Amino acid sequence: MSQAANAPDVPPASTRDQEDPKVREEQEERLRKVWASPPGWRYWSDTNNTTVGVWYTATSFAFMLFAGVLALMVRTQLSVPENDFLTADLYNQAYTLHGTVMMFLFAVPIFEAVSIILLPQLLGARDLPFPRLSAFGFWCFLIGGIFVCGSIFFGQAPTSGWFMYPPLTTQERFTPGYGADIWLLGLSFIEVASIAAAVELIVGVLKCRPPGMRLNLMPLYAWYILVVATMILFAFPPLIAGDILFELERLFNWPFFDPERGGDPLLWQHLFWIFGHPEVYIIFLPSIALLAMIIPTFAQRPILGYSWIVLAAVGTGFISFGLWVHHMYTTGLPTISLGFFSAASEAVAIPTGVQIFVFLATCLTGRIIYSVPMLFISGALAIFVLGGLTGVMVAIVPFDWQVHDTYFIVAHLHYVIIGGVLFPLVAGLYYYWPILSDRRLSDRLGKIAFWLMIVGFNVGFFPMHYSGMIGMPRRIWTYPANLGLELPNLISTVGAFIFAAGILIIVFDVLRPRGKEPLAKRNIWNAGTLEWVADVPGEDWGIRSVPIVSSRYPIWDQPNFIDDIDKGRFYMPDAEEMKRETMVTSVLDAQPLQCLRGPGPSFVPMCAAFFLGASFIAATFHYWTAMFAALLFCVVTIIHWLWNATSVIPEKEEKDVGRGLSLPIYIAGPHSVSWWAMFITMLGDATAFVGLVFGYIYFFTIHTDFPPPDADGPGLLWPLVSLAFFAASWLLTLVSHRLLRRGRVSAARLLMAAGAATSVAAAAALLWGPWVTDLQPTVHVYPATVWLLAIWTAIHALVGTVMLGYCLARSLAGKLTPKYDIDLANVALYWHFAAGTGLVTVAVIALFPLAN
Amino acid sequence: MQLDNRTRDNLWTLISTPAVWGVHFLFCYFVAAYVCAPNTRIFEPIGGVRVAIALATLPALAFCAFAGIRATREWRAFRGDLPFDAPTAEDRERFLEFSTMLLAALSFVAIVFTALPALLVQDCR
Numbered sequence: 001m002s003q004a005a006n007a008p009d010v011p012p013a014s015t016r017d018q019e020d021p022k023v024r025e026e027q028e029e030r031l032r033k034v035w036a037s038p039p040g041w042r043y044w045s046d047t048n049n050t051t052v053g054v055w056y057t058a059t060s061f062a063f064m065l066f067a068g069v070l071a072l073m074v075r076t077q078l079s080v081p082e083n084d085f086l087t088a089d090l091y092n093q094a095y096t097l098h099g100t101v102m103m104f105l106f107a108v109p110i111f112e113a114v115s116i117i118l119l120p121q122l123l124g125a126r127d128l129p130f131p132r133l134s135a136f137g138f139w140c141f142l143i144g145g146i147f148v149c150g151s152i153f154f155g156q157a158p159t160s161g162w163f164m165y166p167p168l169t170t171q172e173r174f175t176p177g178y179g180a181d182i183w184l185l186g187l188s189f190i191e192v193a194s195i196a197a198a199v200e201l202i203v204g205v206l207k208c209r210p211p212g213m214r215l216n217l218m219p220l221y222a223w224y225i226l227v228v229a230t231m232i233l234f235a236f237p238p239l240i241a242g243d244i245l246f247e248l249e250r251l252f253n254w255p256f257f258d259p260e261r262g263g264d265p266l267l268w269q270h271l272f273w274i275f276g277h278p279e280v281y282i283i284f285l286p287s288i289a290l291l292a293m294i295i296p297t298f299a300q301r302p303i304l305g306y307s308w309i310v311l312a313a314v315g316t317g318f319i320s321f322g323l324w325v326h327h328m329y330t331t332g333l334p335t336i337s338l339g340f341f342s343a344a345s346e347a348v349a350i351p352t353g354v355q356i357f358v359f360l361a362t363c364l365t366g367r368i369i370y371s372v373p374m375l376f377i378s379g380a381l382a383i384f385v386l387g388g389l390t391g392v393m394v395a396i397v398p399f400d401w402q403v404h405d406t407y408f409i410v411a412h413l414h415y416v417i418i419g420g421v422l423f424p425l426v427a428g429l430y431y432y433w434p435i436l437s438d439r440r441l442s443d444r445l446g447k448i449a450f451w452l453m454i455v456g457f458n459v460g461f462f463p464m465h466y467s468g469m470i471g472m473p474r475r476i477w478t479y480p481a482n483l484g485l486e487l488p489n490l491i492s493t494v495g496a497f498i499f500a501a502g503i504l505i506i507v508f509d510v511l512r513p514r515g516k517e518p519l520a521k522r523n524i525w526n527a528g529t530l531e532w533v534a535d536v537p538g539e540d541w542g543i544r545s546v547p548i549v550s551s552r553y554p555i556w557d558q559p560n561f562i563d564d565i566d567k568g569r570f571y572m573p574d575a576e577e578m579k580r581e582t583m584v585t586s587v588l589d590a591q592p593l594q595c596l597r598g599p600g601p602s603f604v605p606m607c608a609a610f611f612l613g614a615s616f617i618a619a620t621f622h623y624w625t626a627m628f629a630a631l632l633f634c635v636v637t638i639i640h641w642l643w644n645a646t647s648v649i650p651e652k653e654e655k656d657v658g659r660g661l662s663l664p665i666y667i668a669g670p671h672s673v674s675w676w677a678m679f680i681t682m683l684g685d686a687t688a689f690v691g692l693v694f695g696y697i698y699f700f701t702i703h704t705d706f707p708p709p710d711a712d713g714p715g716l717l718w719p720l721v722s723l724a725f726f727a728a729s730w731l732l733t734l735v736s737h738r739l740l741r742r743g744r745v746s747a748a749r750l751l752m753a754a755g756a757a758t759s760v761a762a763a764a765a766l767l768w769g770p771w772v773t774d775l776q777p778t779v780h781v782y783p784a785t786v787w788l789l790a791i792w793t794a795i796h797a798l799v800g801t802v803m804l805g806y807c808l809a810r811s812l813a814g815k816l817t818p819k820y821d822i823d824l825a826n827v828a829l830y831w832h833f834a835a836g837t838g839l840v841t842v843a844v845i846a847l848f849p850l851a852n
Numbered sequence: 853m854q855l856d857n858r859t860r861d862n863l864w865t866l867i868s869t870p871a872v873w874g875v876h877f878l879f880c881y882f883v884a885a886y887v888c889a890p891n892t893r894i895f896e897p898i899g900g901v902r903v904a905i906a907l908a909t910l911p912a913l914a915f916c917a918f919a920g921i922r923a924t925r926e927w928r929a930f931r932g933d934l935p936f937d938a939p940t941a942e943d944r945e946r947f948l949e950f951s952t953m954l955l956a957a958l959s960f961v962a963i964v965f966t967a968l969p970a971l972l973v974q975d976c977r
Contacts, residue, residue: 307950344966704890
């Protein structure tokens, strides 16, 4: 940065007198300048979490309003029997898009958005560890979201419900047009954004806490985020695996879900719901986390049962992965299998209930202050408990058989999601608005909105229990008169509009100009947690100095806490070198480890997202040349991004961060944030791979002969040759890293080049096996599955080639040295996973058939 | 009270019992799915599967009991006081032990739940 060169020499932080107002003013000026959003149109290049988080939140709320309008269209259509307000096709598009947008463009992203704003504040950090990754995620989300939503204006929106069951969706004769492709590719693209956010948030919680914030002092919100982000990492990849199978069937006629050629439509249901059920908890837990922050404030006491909340969050996180088949009770699986999932579905009620009791106990033992956020929380608890109870009912197999795919389920899921997600979010909106915009939302409008919403909601959705019980199926365009459905449907429609009126009042309250109103007081609710140290009006720097924390509620318990932060008496009170910096600490006890430098504003993440989006959109319309061109541009942009902004060699080893503490600026290996990010990303990648292997094993279990007797590929020879090359690349990378650290740079470079070559050979040999044995992927599901595993693994080898080539170039450019070796350390980590993928693939496609 | 061989708790020990639940759950699901697919002889008894599930359940429960009891003993031995919010490594350890105990109890119950269908269902219907 040019500013760095001009900055005058500033003395080290430990030598400054923080009591001198002039010193503080200079520090503040530097911090302000470093963290400021760029002016003019360059504002959109900003990567600061406070800016990106606000864009993200506003965009997801906008998508929610869009999906809400679709819901009103659906309700209008159903208000009277045999209505023709919408055509059947538009009706199908409306409800499919309603569910899809609410789930993928509102419920999941809003959690990421809110966390990007709140998490650094809660952790006393200046920013998250990878601000440009957040920005990249946002732009992916925006582009993908507009693409998916926009389709309805061209009559091309998906029409088959938000879970897209094949064969309805995979065969052109049932679903002509681009709808299903838009759903699949648009959402796959957004899933990239979700996984990026998950990586960012996990590393943020584990590594960016303020000194002293041990695991037992972490705000409960951070616990929830840790659990939820980890869940995303294991829940989204199976859906990506499913999407790949699905798109290969739609675009290239590979028969994964076609029973005539050995496929099975149920496999999609498995993969979808392995994602889909955890997803319910992925959207529920972060909202409940808001309750865990808000309730102590208005009870004016610490949360009762901190450990119990941790139990609930972690327990739910695990058990929610054992529920997926309860969406598939009517698919004819054996009773014993249904029994396992029914048991888990009942078991998950235990940790979920524990949270509710913890909140109630905290309220009962505290001195409750009545306020709009608490009003919405009470509404949330009431509605959610009702939804939870019907959930326990539908977890029982025989009951579910009666109400499966009826409006009873529609009622159940809306009670759970509106009670468990939307009401807590509105509570959070009223609670946190003063941090976002320096002023309060109106209490009066809030109360009116609350009563409209709670009355409208119950009037709208309670009758659906009844209409479902008497047999109204989901997703019907219209219904005949005289079935007893007229009245409950009319009431539901009236309720839906009352509910929408409540939402509109909130929208008005948020958007109305309030220039003349006074600023809100600092820490207006007298809360105890770190996010409330933010001054009003807020500053872009996140926190004035990084505090030492010794309590769960530092503002309540630590004397003089806010003043010490304001006066810069804690760590990092300055930006001496005019660089964006934040502190990295250890996982268990949050001991300071590193002064991490983050990148500044840049258009590069936006460009990368644009090219990636372009390639997905081109694929939707089968423009293959455009797709590969866009993908190539995307890769080039990302390499440009990494080359210039990551693993930058600092001008000095250590930096004085104040209070006599010096921290290293550059750390490689398992203590570095990028090593963790690579590890976490590869866990997600491995999960997607497991999803594909699950497909192979699934086909093995449902067929008496798998591989089919006439299939003689991919043989033994070429897969084993490939495995040898995989092992060679892996070893070469590891040894090269070891040599580099010992200072033997030339030898290390030689091995990097050799590793890059052997990994190309590994990919080629792996693909040669099915090619030379003439496996035709369109003929039967067996060759299709073998090809898919081989291609997936070959791509991993080729990515490994690019990475090694990148490291070689970095080494030649002097950016990768024996001392500064982050790049190669991370690539070595990548190769552990890539070699594991190669091993499993060869074992499955070449060795497994021998065992038969 | 002195304890030998104390566990040094961390995030991995915390999640060990629900992870055991997960492994046990997947095992039960896969053996049942393997034996009952492609679902041609649905009235045949599946005694073997039920015995296998019983054999998997016992060590799973034993591990949860072991982890839970161990965590409880350590937490008690050091007279940890709720709510474990002191800014010390000891209180962090107590907090992890207490939470481990809670998760062990939840996992124990959930494993029993999972095993019940195998006790009650005799074939692949």
